[in-house]
Amino acid sequence: MKFLNENSYDPIPIYRVIDNNGEVIDRREEPNIENEMLLNMYKTMVQLNHMDKILYESQRQGRISFYMTNYGEEGIAVGSAAALAPRDLVFAQYREMGVLLYRGMTVTELINQCYGNHEDPGKGRQMPVHFGSQQRNIVTISSPLATQMPQAVGAAYALKRVPDNDRCVICYFGDGAASEGDAHAAFNFAATLDCPVILLCRNNGYAISTPTREQYRGDGIAARGPSLGIATVRVDGTDTLAVYNAVQRARKYALGNNKPVLIEAMSYRVGHHSTSDESSVYRPVEEIEKWTKDESPIQKLRLYLEQKGLWNTDTDKEFAKEARNIVLKTMQEAEKKKRPHWKEMLEDVYYDMPPHIQKQMQQMEKHLKKYGEHYPLDQHQSD
Numbered sequence: 001m002k003f004l005n006e007n008s009y010d011p012i013p014i015y016r017v018i019d020n021n022g023e024v025i026d027r028r029e030e031p032n033i034e035n036e037m038l039l040n041m042y043k044t045m046v047q048l049n050h051m052d053k054i055l056y057e058s059q060r061q062g063r064i065s066f067y068m069t070n071y072g073e074e075g076i077a078v079g080s081a082a083a084l085a086p087r088d089l090v091f092a093q094y095r096e097m098g099v100l101l102y103r104g105m106t107v108t109e110l111i112n113q114c115y116g117n118h119e120d121p122g123k124g125r126q127m128p129v130h131f132g133s134q135q136r137n138i139v140t141i142s143s144p145l146a147t148q149m150p151q152a153v154g155a156a157y158a159l160k161r162v163p164d165n166d167r168c169v170i171c172y173f174g175d176g177a178a179s180e181g182d183a184h185a186a187f188n189f190a191a192t193l194d195c196p197v198i199l200l201c202r203n204n205g206y207a208i209s210t211p212t213r214e215q216y217r218g219d220g221i222a223a224r225g226p227s228l229g230i231a232t233v234r235v236d237g238t239d240t241l242a243v244y245n246a247v248q249r250a251r252k253y254a255l256g257n258n259k260p261v262l263i264e265a266m267s268y269r270v271g272h273h274s275t276s277d278e279s280s281v282y283r284p285v286e287e288i289e290k291w292t293k294d295e296s297p298i299q300k301l302r303l304y305l306e307q308k309g310l311w312n313t314d315t316d317k318e319f320a321k322e323a324r325n326i327v328l329k330t331m332q333e334a335e336k337k338k339r340p341h342w343k344e345m346l347e348d349v350y351y352d353m354p355p356h357i358q359k360q361m362q363q364m365e366k367h368l369k370k371y372g373e374h375y376p377l378d379q380h381q382s383d
């Protein structure tokens, strides 16, 4: 008799396409992506980076209430989005703004959401970065961790039942979210119901202050896949081309076989968890420096593009300026836009407003007629 443990197996290797200098490790694995698309991927990552810098600062200045940066994980969002079809359904966690940008959400739309002004499709009823877009097949983000996971699997099951289905589902989640009960339920439903879903774990080393060494035992999230009968790969999440290949092949496999795929993308959360966190309290700065200096996904893709003769220092500087200016200009515009009408807070929950909400609306109306001067109504849209 012999007990098996994680040392009974070799660790699952990390799939890579380029090294830290942007050099292709094995030419056979270099994806065949057109130059224009490669540049678009890189530019989206740079745009995301400038949005992060400015929106983070704008929270510090009290202009928005909350923000979460994507530093270090730009390649996961953009590499995966580029490998999907726009019709594929996205269930995200909250650190995947690059997917939305790549899907064509404009800087204006994203910033309007963060400001919660009247042009925000959520009408200011969600926290910043809780985006959604029906038009782009992106389901609105939920704050409670792992909410999206059983939902994504259920949606994939529904798609499978559509005749001649050509859409898959991608579900993004963090290493911390993977500890939720819902994550385990989602994995097992995906496997046993044979759902065409890509379960993409962003393993960035932390769940707020909890490092992954305290989050799980065994060989990470990837090791759970084979045990449940899910095709699995572990990739370098700072290597945009490796993420691209993994998701492209996962999509083909998921749709071709009506089966799930688990991808564990290894990366590092370079920024604080959110604007409500101060990570220097629980991790050494040297760790952050290492990942910023050697493992930046933006830098790796830039070096690859430079080697292909598609990009250089001048184009980089010029684009960075453009990317920064568009964020600054959009922010100024977003700030001037009025907040939603107060009535919006009671609308859209039910298709037809039930009597008890109608009553609250009338009470509020009466209240504001009498005491309106005590509220900043001039900042909101009016009738």
Ligand SMILES: Cc1ncc(C[n+]2csc(CCOP(=O)(O)OP(=O)(O)O)c2C)c(N)n1
Residues within 6 Å of the ligand: 095, 143, 144, 145, 173, 174, 175, 176, 177, 178, 202, 204, 206, 207, 208, 269, 273
């Ligand atoms: C059910 C639930 N518990 C706790 C939280 C608080 N919370 C928000 S984000 C987070 C960490 C999640 O870490 P991870 O899934 O690794 O994602 P990352 O932030 O690293 O991208 C926690 C504990 C929550 N939102 N929902």
Ligand SMILES: [Mg+2]
Residues within 6 Å of the ligand: 174, 175, 176, 202, 203, 204, 205, 206, 207, 208, 269
């Ligand atoms: Mg994490």
